[in-house]
Every structure is written in structure tokens, then in C-alpha cells.
Amino acid sequence: MDKFDLTVLGGGPGGYVAAIRAAQLGMKVALVEKKLPLGGTCLNVGCIPSKVLLESSDLYHKAGNEFSKHGIAVTGASMSIEQLMARKNKVVKELTDGIMILMKKGNIKVINGFGRIKSKGLVEVTGEGGIETVETDKILIAVGSEPVELPFLPFDGDKVVNSTDALSFGKVPSSMIVIGAGAIGLELGSVWSRLGSKVTFVEILPRVAPFADSQASKMLERALIAQGLQFKLETKVVSGEKTAGGVVLAIQDKNGAESKIEAEKVLVAVGRKPATKKQGFEEVGIKLDEKGRIKVGDNFQTALSSVYAIGDCIEGPMLAHKASEEGVACVEKIAGLSAHVNYAAIPNVVYTEPELAQVGISDEEAKAKGIAVKSGKSYFKGNGRAKSLMAEDGFVKVVADAETDKLLGLHIVGPRASEMIHEGALCMEFEGTAEDIGIMCHAHPTLSETLKEAALAVHKKAIHG
Numbered sequence: 001m002d003k004f005d006l007t008v009l010g011g012g013p014g015g016y017v018a019a020i021r022a023a024q025l026g027m028k029v030a031l032v033e034k035k036l037p038l039g040g041t042c043l044n045v046g047c048i049p050s051k052v053l054l055e056s057s058d059l060y061h062k063a064g065n066e067f068s069k070h071g072i073a074v075t076g077a078s079m080s081i082e083q084l085m086a087r088k089n090k091v092v093k094e095l096t097d098g099i100m101i102l103m104k105k106g107n108i109k110v111i112n113g114f115g116r117i118k119s120k121g122l123v124e125v126t127g128e129g130g131i132e133t134v135e136t137d138k139i140l141i142a143v144g145s146e147p148v149e150l151p152f153l154p155f156d157g158d159k160v161v162n163s164t165d166a167l168s169f170g171k172v173p174s175s176m177i178v179i180g181a182g183a184i185g186l187e188l189g190s191v192w193s194r195l196g197s198k199v200t201f202v203e204i205l206p207r208v209a210p211f212a213d214s215q216a217s218k219m220l221e222r223a224l225i226a227q228g229l230q231f232k233l234e235t236k237v238v239s240g241e242k243t244a245g246g247v248v249l250a251i252q253d254k255n256g257a258e259s260k261i262e263a264e265k266v267l268v269a270v271g272r273k274p275a276t277k278k279q280g281f282e283e284v285g286i287k288l289d290e291k292g293r294i295k296v297g298d299n300f301q302t303a304l305s306s307v308y309a310i311g312d313c314i315e316g317p318m319l320a321h322k323a324s325e326e327g328v329a330c331v332e333k334i335a336g337l338s339a340h341v342n343y344a345a346i347p348n349v350v351y352t353e354p355e356l357a358q359v360g361i362s363d364e365e366a367k368a369k370g371i372a373v374k375s376g377k378s379y380f381k382g383n384g385r386a387k388s389l390m391a392e393d394g395f396v397k398v399v400a401d402a403e404t405d406k407l408l409g410l411h412i413v414g415p416r417a418s419e420m421i422h423e424g425a426l427c428m429e430f431e432g433t434a435e436d437i438g439i440m441c442h443a444h445p446t447l448s449e450t451l452k453e454a455a456l457a458v459h460k461k462a463i464h465g
């Protein structure tokens with residue numbers, strides 16, 4: 001029997017990235033994954049397939065609503081759902097095949113099966129071919145997360161669906177209710193709305209993308225309403241009943257008034273939970289917190305020595321890049337290197353149109369924490385590139401420490417915010433200031449000039465503001 005230096009449980013962006021880095025550092029690595037292809041939630045049923053559907057549905061929407069403004073006449077545009085799904089599957093396959101190549105390159109042994117930790121140096125893998133026992137020095141748990149189900153409205157894969165189902169509908173539903181206006185709900189709601197579904201969101205909190213700066217979230221809500229999406233905020237779903245044609249939900253607004261809404265499909269997008277149930281972790285002494293997340297110390301070490309955990313199954317934002325950063329930092333620490341994850345500079349993006357991206361804290365969060373800040377804002381309306389793209393909705397807000405001018409947060413709602421946000425993340429990594437961004441020469445005409453203007457606005461020096 002082979003003995004490994006490190007055995008990773010779970011082949012998502014946390015686990016497979018950690019496996020590659022560990023192999024680079026000279027470790028003999030095994031990666032256990034119960035559901036091939038590798039890539040986890042992110043590549044198979046998350047980040048990547050959702051972005052493919054967003055891109056295609058955006059083009060379709062623009063063909064019908066915007067191309068004519070450019071002088072491009074499009075008549076009889078139609079969307080083949082079959083082709084849409086085929087392209088999505090092709091992109092996913094190319095990327096997941098690519099991970100398999102990386103595994104071979106790193107000489108990483110991929111074991112297909114459900115891994116269970118028997119003791120600190122032993123993992124038992126149950127696969128199609130039977131049970132395999134893996135002896136290992138260290139174990140890294142990267143088992144990820146799964147969608148949260150509403151107790152009174154269980155998923156049935158047809159009328160009451162989760163995000164995985166909503167990435168693979170065979171036809172456009174005539175109507176859809178999305179419960180939860182977070183990133184996943186907003187993205188998938190946008191996809192099916194652009195393709196012709198009547199989409200209504202029910203959100204218990206008073207705003208969409210609740211984690212975002214409140215002004216950015218309001219701006220996004222306005223833009224999405226203009227695209228035909230409907231929102232019932234501060235409203236909770238009380239019960240649900242399946243009918244011949246779909247699902248009827250009883251909802252209650254903030255004043256307690258109850259009403260009913262109906263749709264062909266209901267997408268439950270109320271969050272994700274760590275996939276730590278039925279894993280047998282507690283039986284071997286690994287401790288979980290009240291939310292079922294694996295408790296780890298500074299080095300990602302669990303309560304069981306030589307066993308580590310990262311990604312969606314531990315505390316922190318459930319994001320692919322956070323999982324990967326933790327995977328790299330964890331194995332580098334195991335190898336005795338100094339490594340860290342800067343949790344203050346992890347970007348968060350919603351890939352709607354306009355996009356919403358943020359890094360760091362908002363001025364509201366700063367106030368709640370007692371940190372004095374100054375902020376500057378600039379709108380895309382006055383930006384030449386945004387005008388040429390016909391994407392003028394949105395703004396950039398820069399939040400800086402009032403005393404030191406250190407950049408503490410960047411909030412963007414607007415075109416290609418997902419790409420622009422990294423200027424803020426970089427500045428924060430280097431402990432730069434709003435002034436640093438303001439004095440840096442930005443190419444013209446670019447969307448990023450709006451960021452420069454917002455940084456200048458912190459000191460009331462914006463040129464076009």
C-alpha cells in the first residue's frame with residue numbers, strides 16, 4: 001500500500017489547488033473525490049456554468065434590446081436551449097479535463113470514491129471498485145458545501161429547484177420565483193429572465209445582494225427592475241404548495257400582510273451549508289461549530305492533529321478564490337513556509353448586468369466598527385468608455401481611513417466591475433491609499449478612470465465630478 005504525505009478530501013477549487021501546490025512543494029499527494037470530474041461545485045455546478053449561461057443570455061437579451069441602437073438589425077433572433085446547454089457543458093468539460101491533466105503533471109493520485117477519515121493517519125475510500133484504505137501523514141478536508149433546503153418546501157428537481165437544477169433547465173419556464181436575492185439567486189434569476197421567464201424575487205432582507213454597500217445594492221436593484229425583474233423585499237415565504245401548473249407560495253410582508261404568488265418553478269437560493277453531515281468527522285474528534293462548519297485554528301488545523309480544513313466547509317465567505325487561497329496557504333504552512341490569507345482583501349462579485357463587485361468594508365460597516373472614514377464616489381455616466389459600451393448605469397465608491405487615507409474598501413456597480421475590483425484589492429494588499437489610486441495614471445478611455453475619479457473625490461479633487 002502506498003503511503004502519502006498528504007491526502008486531500010474533495011476536488012473543488014480548495015482541494016485540487018491545494019493538491020497541486022503540495023505536489024509542487026515535493027509532497028506525495030492523493031486527492032479523493034466522490035463525484036468526478038474534478039472541479040467541485042465551482043467548475044461543475046457553480047461559478048463556471050453560471051457564467052456561461054449569463055454570457056449567452058446577455059448576448060441574446062442585447063440582440064433583442066440593444067443591437068438596434070448600434071445600427072445592427074436583428075430579426076427573428078431565437079435561443080436554442082439545447083445549444084446553450086451544449087456550450088455550457090463543453091466549457092465545463094474543457095476546464096475539468098484540464099484539471100485532470102494538472103493532476104497527472106503533479107503526479108497526484110486521484111482516487112474516485114467517498115473518503116472517510118478513520119483516524120489521524122488513515123482514510124477509507126469507498127468507490128465503485130470497493131473499499132481502498134489510504135495511509136497518509138496529513139489530511140486536508142475540502143468537502144465544500146451544498147444548497148440549503150427550506151423544510152416546508154423540499155427540492156424535487158422539477159418544480160422546487162436548487163441552483164444545480166436551474167443551471168440545466170430543458171426549456172425556459174414561463175414564470176419563476178426566486179427565494180433569496182443573494183449572488184446565486186440574482187445571477188440565475190437574470191439568466192432565465194433574459195431568456196423570457198417572468199422572474200419574481202422574494203427576499204426577507206430589505207435589499208438585494210445584502211452583503212453589499214447599501215447604495216450599490218439599491219443601484220443594482222433599480223437596474224434589474226428596469227430589465228423586468230420584480231422584487232418583494234422584506235417579505236418572507238411562509239409555506240408552499242405544489243399545484244398541477246407549478247407552485248403556490250404564501251408570503252408575508254413586513255407588516256404581516258399575507259398573500260399568495262404562483263410560478264411554474266421556484267428556485268430556492270437561500271444560501272449554502274457546509275457539507276459536513278454524514279462525514280463522520282465528529283466521530284474522530286474533529287469539532288464543528290453551531291453552523292456545522294469545521295473549527296480550525298490559525299494554521300487551518302482541526303481539533304484532530306495532522307488534519308486540516310479549508311474552503312466552504314470552514315468559516316468565511318463561500319467563494320472559490322477564498323477556498324483556493326486557503327488551500328495554498330494551508331499546504332505552504334504544512335511545508336514550513338510562511339503564508340497567510342488576507343481576509344480583508346477578498347473580492348466578492350455578483351455577475352449581473354450591471355455587475356456588482358466589492359472588496360473591503362463599506363462606509364456603513366466602518367461606522368458600525370467605529371472607524372472614521374472618508375469616501376469618494378464617481379458615476380459611469382460621465383465616462384467615455386461606459387458611454388461607448390452603452391453601459392452607463394452605476395458608480396464606483398472608494399472608502400479610505402479618515403486619518404491615514406489607507407484604502408479600506410472599494411465598491412463598484414457597473415460594467416465589468418468584476419475585472420476592475422482588483423485594482424482596489426491590489427492597493428489594499430500593498431496598504432496603499434486613496435491618494436495612490438488618484439495619482440496613478442489611468443489609460444484613457446477606460447472604465448477604470450471612474451475609479452481614479454472616485455479616489456480623487458475622497459479629497460474633493462475629482463476633475464469631472
Ligand SMILES: Cc1cc2nc3c(=O)[nH]c(=O)nc-3n(C[C@H](O)[C@H](O)[C@H](O)COP(=O)(O)OP(=O)(O)OC[C@H]3O[C@@H](n4cnc5c(N)ncnc54)[C@H](O)[C@@H]3O)c2cc1C
Pocket residue numbers: 009010011012013014015032033034035039040041042043045046047048050113114115116142143144145163164184275279310311312313318319320321322323
Ligand atoms: C450556482 C453557483 C455559482 C457560484 N458562483 C461563484 C462565483 O462566481 N465565484 C465564486 O467565487 N464562487 C461562486 N460559487 C461558490 C463556489 O462554487 C464555492 O465557494 C467553491 O466551489 C468552494 O470550493 P470548495 O473546494 O471549498 O468546495 P466544493 O467546490 O464544493 O468542492 C468540494 C468537493 O468535495 C467533494 N466531497 C465532499 N465530501 C467528500 C468526501 N467525503 N469524499 C470525497 N469527496 C467529497 C464534493 O463532491 C466536491 O466535489 C458559486 C456557487 C454556486 C452554487
